[in-house]
Amino acid sequence: METLYITKRGWDSFIKGKAEICNIFAPFEYEGQLFYSRVSPDIEKDIVYNKARTVEPVKLFFSPFKERVVPEVKELTEMVIMGVTACDINGLKILDRVFMGDDYKDPNYANRREKTLIISSDCLSPYPACFCELVGTHPYPEDGFDLNISLFEDGMLVDIGSDKGRSFIGEDQKFFQASKEQINKREQNRKKTSEKIKENNRDFELDDITRKLKGAYQTDLWKLPKDIENCVQCGSCTNNCPSCVCFLLEDTGTQETMKKVKVWDSCLFPGYARMAAGVSPRPTLYDRYANRLLCKYWYMIENYNRTGCTGCGRCIAGCAGKIDKRKVLTEVLRERQRI
């Protein structure tokens, strides 16, 4: 992969120029947390690079909470999304498989993906809830982006991940070929972040998780971690998850013009799998909580050959019941180990 170097000032002026002609979204800090906001040409200096993930998952841009799918949305504009961390890039890989992978392509999702340029970035200050290293991924993206930026001393390294990324840079003279030394230095930075995440997670053990969770349906098994009873079934974990895809369809049209609206749903909601006559295959909270984790660490691997959890930790940080999923899983896996 080709890697370029640009000074921070050079990059700021590059983005300022781009913000005048394209729709750019980037992370900005608000009360210590990062949120995506539209970049207007005068605020490019406030963009936060290479810190950590944003509060909201990037899936919001491609599959909004609620939108019309019949007829599909026609007036989609081109977008550039900056500062996407590796956990969100891995979330998009699941979304791509779900919404564009098979014979059936979700029209709005596929159109937006085509019209969007992704500029990812290394994560350098992970939160305590971050655990990407525990699920076999890293705090820096290796593919799945158009451009990736790594903050580096007084400038940044820019990896070119696609032709789309290359043409975004074009012939801009502010970019130079990165040196081997610079790339080595970046590797050291990346390793440091990885080590920090491992250190933050030393109390948790998720090794061999898929094998251990296969067949772990038993309601009683999920009653063992006492924390699960604190779940208030609010759907925060699923809404904040970069790879949770569940949705429902509402019909709002008339016989003349049928309309369908797609709305996010949550498998933690009691009504999620309940059928017309009132029967549910997952009647208790424990069944539903188990289902979400089995879906992440087992079903999605069967369905898409890829784990559904990216280790972003949003489900932990945002949990109204203060449940640490890592603790729950460690306890369940320990029990599965014994039998």
Next chain:
Amino acid sequence: MENIYNPIRCEVREVITESPTIKTVVLTPEKEFSFLAGQFASLTVPGVGEAPFTPSSSPYDKEKLEFTVMKAGRVTEAIHNLKSGDIVGVRGPYGQPYPLDKYSGKEILLVGGGVGLAPIRALFLALMETISNYKRIVFCCGAKTPDDYIYKDLIFDKWQKLCEKNPLCFRITVDRKDEKWKYNEGVVTKTLDGLDINIKNSVAVVCGPPIMMKFTTLKLLEIGYAENQIYLSMERKMYCAIGQCRHCLIGDKFVCKDGPVFTYEQIKDKPNIWA
């Protein structure tokens, strides 16, 4: 790009009352809608909602499309309230059909209970089109009471006449008979007692309410059917019908994509399959 959620408009030609809780809607699709027996479609009542149903009409009938629906919730109630001339939407077909090539040369045991006779009807009509491919059909039907039977004119009359010239027989029962009932009394599993079938060269197809499917499967296993000889038509809450919304998962299997027809072997280890 074609919009996967866009239904085909269909005009309601007729609404037939089958039983106190079950109606059949007869539709004329604006565009041809082809399906194989066992596949399902999503039926939209505009402004109300959408739900998955397996057509109950013959897959060979290109003129009309029928769905037999029990009133159980909001969408099914709206379907019951349809009048001829109304417009509904249909998209599909989706899912795996009954693998008729695997049934060739075999004795086919059909077991349908209540509204579960609907998909079995489509299958039965498809089998009858090529009846020489199969050794024999044994059709077991059940319902709670005589009044609860759907397709009364077919089961008690027209289809009975087919038995004269075809390798076909019926075993008909109700849970509770009335004074006019001339067939058996007892739950549908009772019709499986004393079957004169060479089970080694047979397949069983079961569709009905979950409790009926459970006890029928157990009975079939007891009388010697292997797990992969038992075909079940499964139901789950469903929205997208194309393997995206994940509502219909039974364990890691999508009812919409991997099913709705499964062998018992495929799903026996999944959680709560009889819910």
